[in-house]
Amino acid sequence: MDAAIHTEHVTKVFGGVVIAVNDLSLTVPKGAVFGFLGPNGAGKTTTLRLLLGLHRPSAGRAFVFGRPCGIDAADVRGMIGLLPTNPKFPSHLKPFEYLNLVGKLHRIPAEVRMPRIAALIRAVGLLSVTDQRIGTLSTGETTRLGIAASLLADPPLLVWDEPTAGLDPAARRFALDLIQELRQDRTIVVATHILADIDRVCDHVGVMHEGRMIFCGTMQEMKRRLGHDGITLELSGSRDALRMAAEALAERCPSEHRWLGENVVSLVVEEGRSRAVALAAVLQLLHNVGVDLQAIQSGHGDTESAYLNLLQEDMSHGFARFQDSPRPTHADCGGATV
Known part of the structure; x- marks a missing residue:
């Protein structure tokens, strides 16, 4: 073994x-x-x-x-x-x-x-x-x-x-x-x-x-298991520029996204789509409103998302777990019914 x-x-x-x-x-x-x-x-x-x-x-x-x-x-x-x-x-x-x-x-x-x-x-x-x-x-x-x-x-x-x-x-x-x-x-x-x-x-x-x-x-x-890949962008710029960036992304962002803070945004690129193309489009939007890119990280939060998804799936299939559990046979019970 x-x-x-x-x-x-x-x-x-x-x-x-x-x-x-x-x-x-x-x-x-x-x-x-x-x-x-x-x-x-x-x-x-x-x-x-x-x-x-x-x-x-x-x-x-x-x-x-x-x-x-x-x-x-x-x-x-x-x-x-x-x-x-x-x-x-x-x-x-x-x-x-x-x-x-x-x-x-x-x-x-x-x-x-x-x-x-x-x-x-x-x-x-x-x-x-x-x-x-x-x-x-x-x-x-x-x-x-x-x-x-x-x-x-x-x-x-x-x-x-x-x-x-x-x-x-x-x-x-x-x-x-x-x-x-x-x-x-x-x-x-x-x-x-x-x-x-x-x-x-x-x-x-x-x-x-x-x-x-x-x-x-x-x-x-x-x-x-997530079915997508994530990219986290840390941005820098004035408060007005960051506000304009949020508005621009809300209107025209080619990917699902959410803000993790005032200057950190997480992008979700659907499976099968080009990450490079999606990222280039987002960076162009940010550049147009005067926001700079400070740092970029791929896969940030993926472990947490996968973990939470697993727990949610398990909680929603409680009876299915019972159906999949081992079942006694008549031999196990000596052929008797109780």
């Missing part, structure tokens, strides 16, 4: 009443950076805990690098470097002490463990706080420590749950840049609801909603 993660009809029901994961079939290719998207409560964290063997599935099977996941699958957990949401570590320990403890639990020999910890502390930018207790670290510093812990045993699969939650811009950029570096020889799963993070680092994506996987594929496949 040439996949880092593979699940077959995994379902998890808590207490016989709460359906956290519903008939989940998922494949994450080896070497992918897989964005795990979904609103809060969609089932992302429960799915990750099932892969780690922290929950037992109510039905279905899950595999990591072809090995079955489960409560007793210590070999599977050893292949996964986990960064949980808002990680909590022993507050009385210092970063080196905590990483040394993690290394011992992984049974990494001291001659390998010590230099590796020192290198990781430097790599994640914690040298200046090595003498501080973990309880005194900032949110960003605690996340960096969690990243170091997830990398200590050099696992082939990284599972990072909301790695940029609560981070300032510098810490968020560090986490995303690190994912770009680590993707060379690992598979990485990034569970998040921050679409900009997915757009920046991921090549594959899965979207969960109400416990179900409603889309799984490449980023390009998800964006192609």
Whole structure:
């Protein structure tokens, strides 16, 4: 099985009443950076805990690098470097002490463990706080420590749950840049609801909603569901010139458009139309009213639009999901009717 993660009809029901994961079939290719998207409560964290063997599935099977996941699958957990949401570590320990403890639990020999910890502390930018207790670290510093812990045993699969939650811009950029570096020889799963993070680092994506996987594929496949391509223009000019630009576009724009701010407009070019021709016509209109082009970006917002479309489609087809679900046979029920 040439996949880092593979699940077959995994379902998890808590207490016989709460359906956290519903008939989940998922494949994450080896070497992918897989964005795990979904609103809060969609089932992302429960799915990750099932892969780690922290929950037992109510039905279905899950595999990591072809090995079955489960409560007793210590070999599977050893292949996964986990960064949980808002990680909590022993507050009385210092970063080196905590990483040394993690290394011992992984049974990494001291001659390998010590230099590796020192290198990781430097790599994640914690040298200046090595003498501080973990309880005194900032949110960003605690996340960096969690990243170091997830990398200590050099696992082939990284599972990072909301790695940029609560981070300032510098810490968020560090986490995303690190994912770009680590993707060379690992598979990485990034569970998040921050679409900009997915757009920046991921090549594959899965979207969960109400416990179900409603889309799984490449980023390009998800964006192609929109049926159009988008272009965002950042403009400069006087207030009067921008007002005239809005009026001109409203009257004569050859493409659908909407304003995202006073000086930012998004164009939607229908599939099959020439983007170059449509853009040239719009730029000529803007030039005629004295507005200059400051910046242009292609595809801005496509991930958000595709994601929202997927959620809307799923909410509008609730009963169809039931019709497509597995059905019992008489053999399953022992031939009896109840």
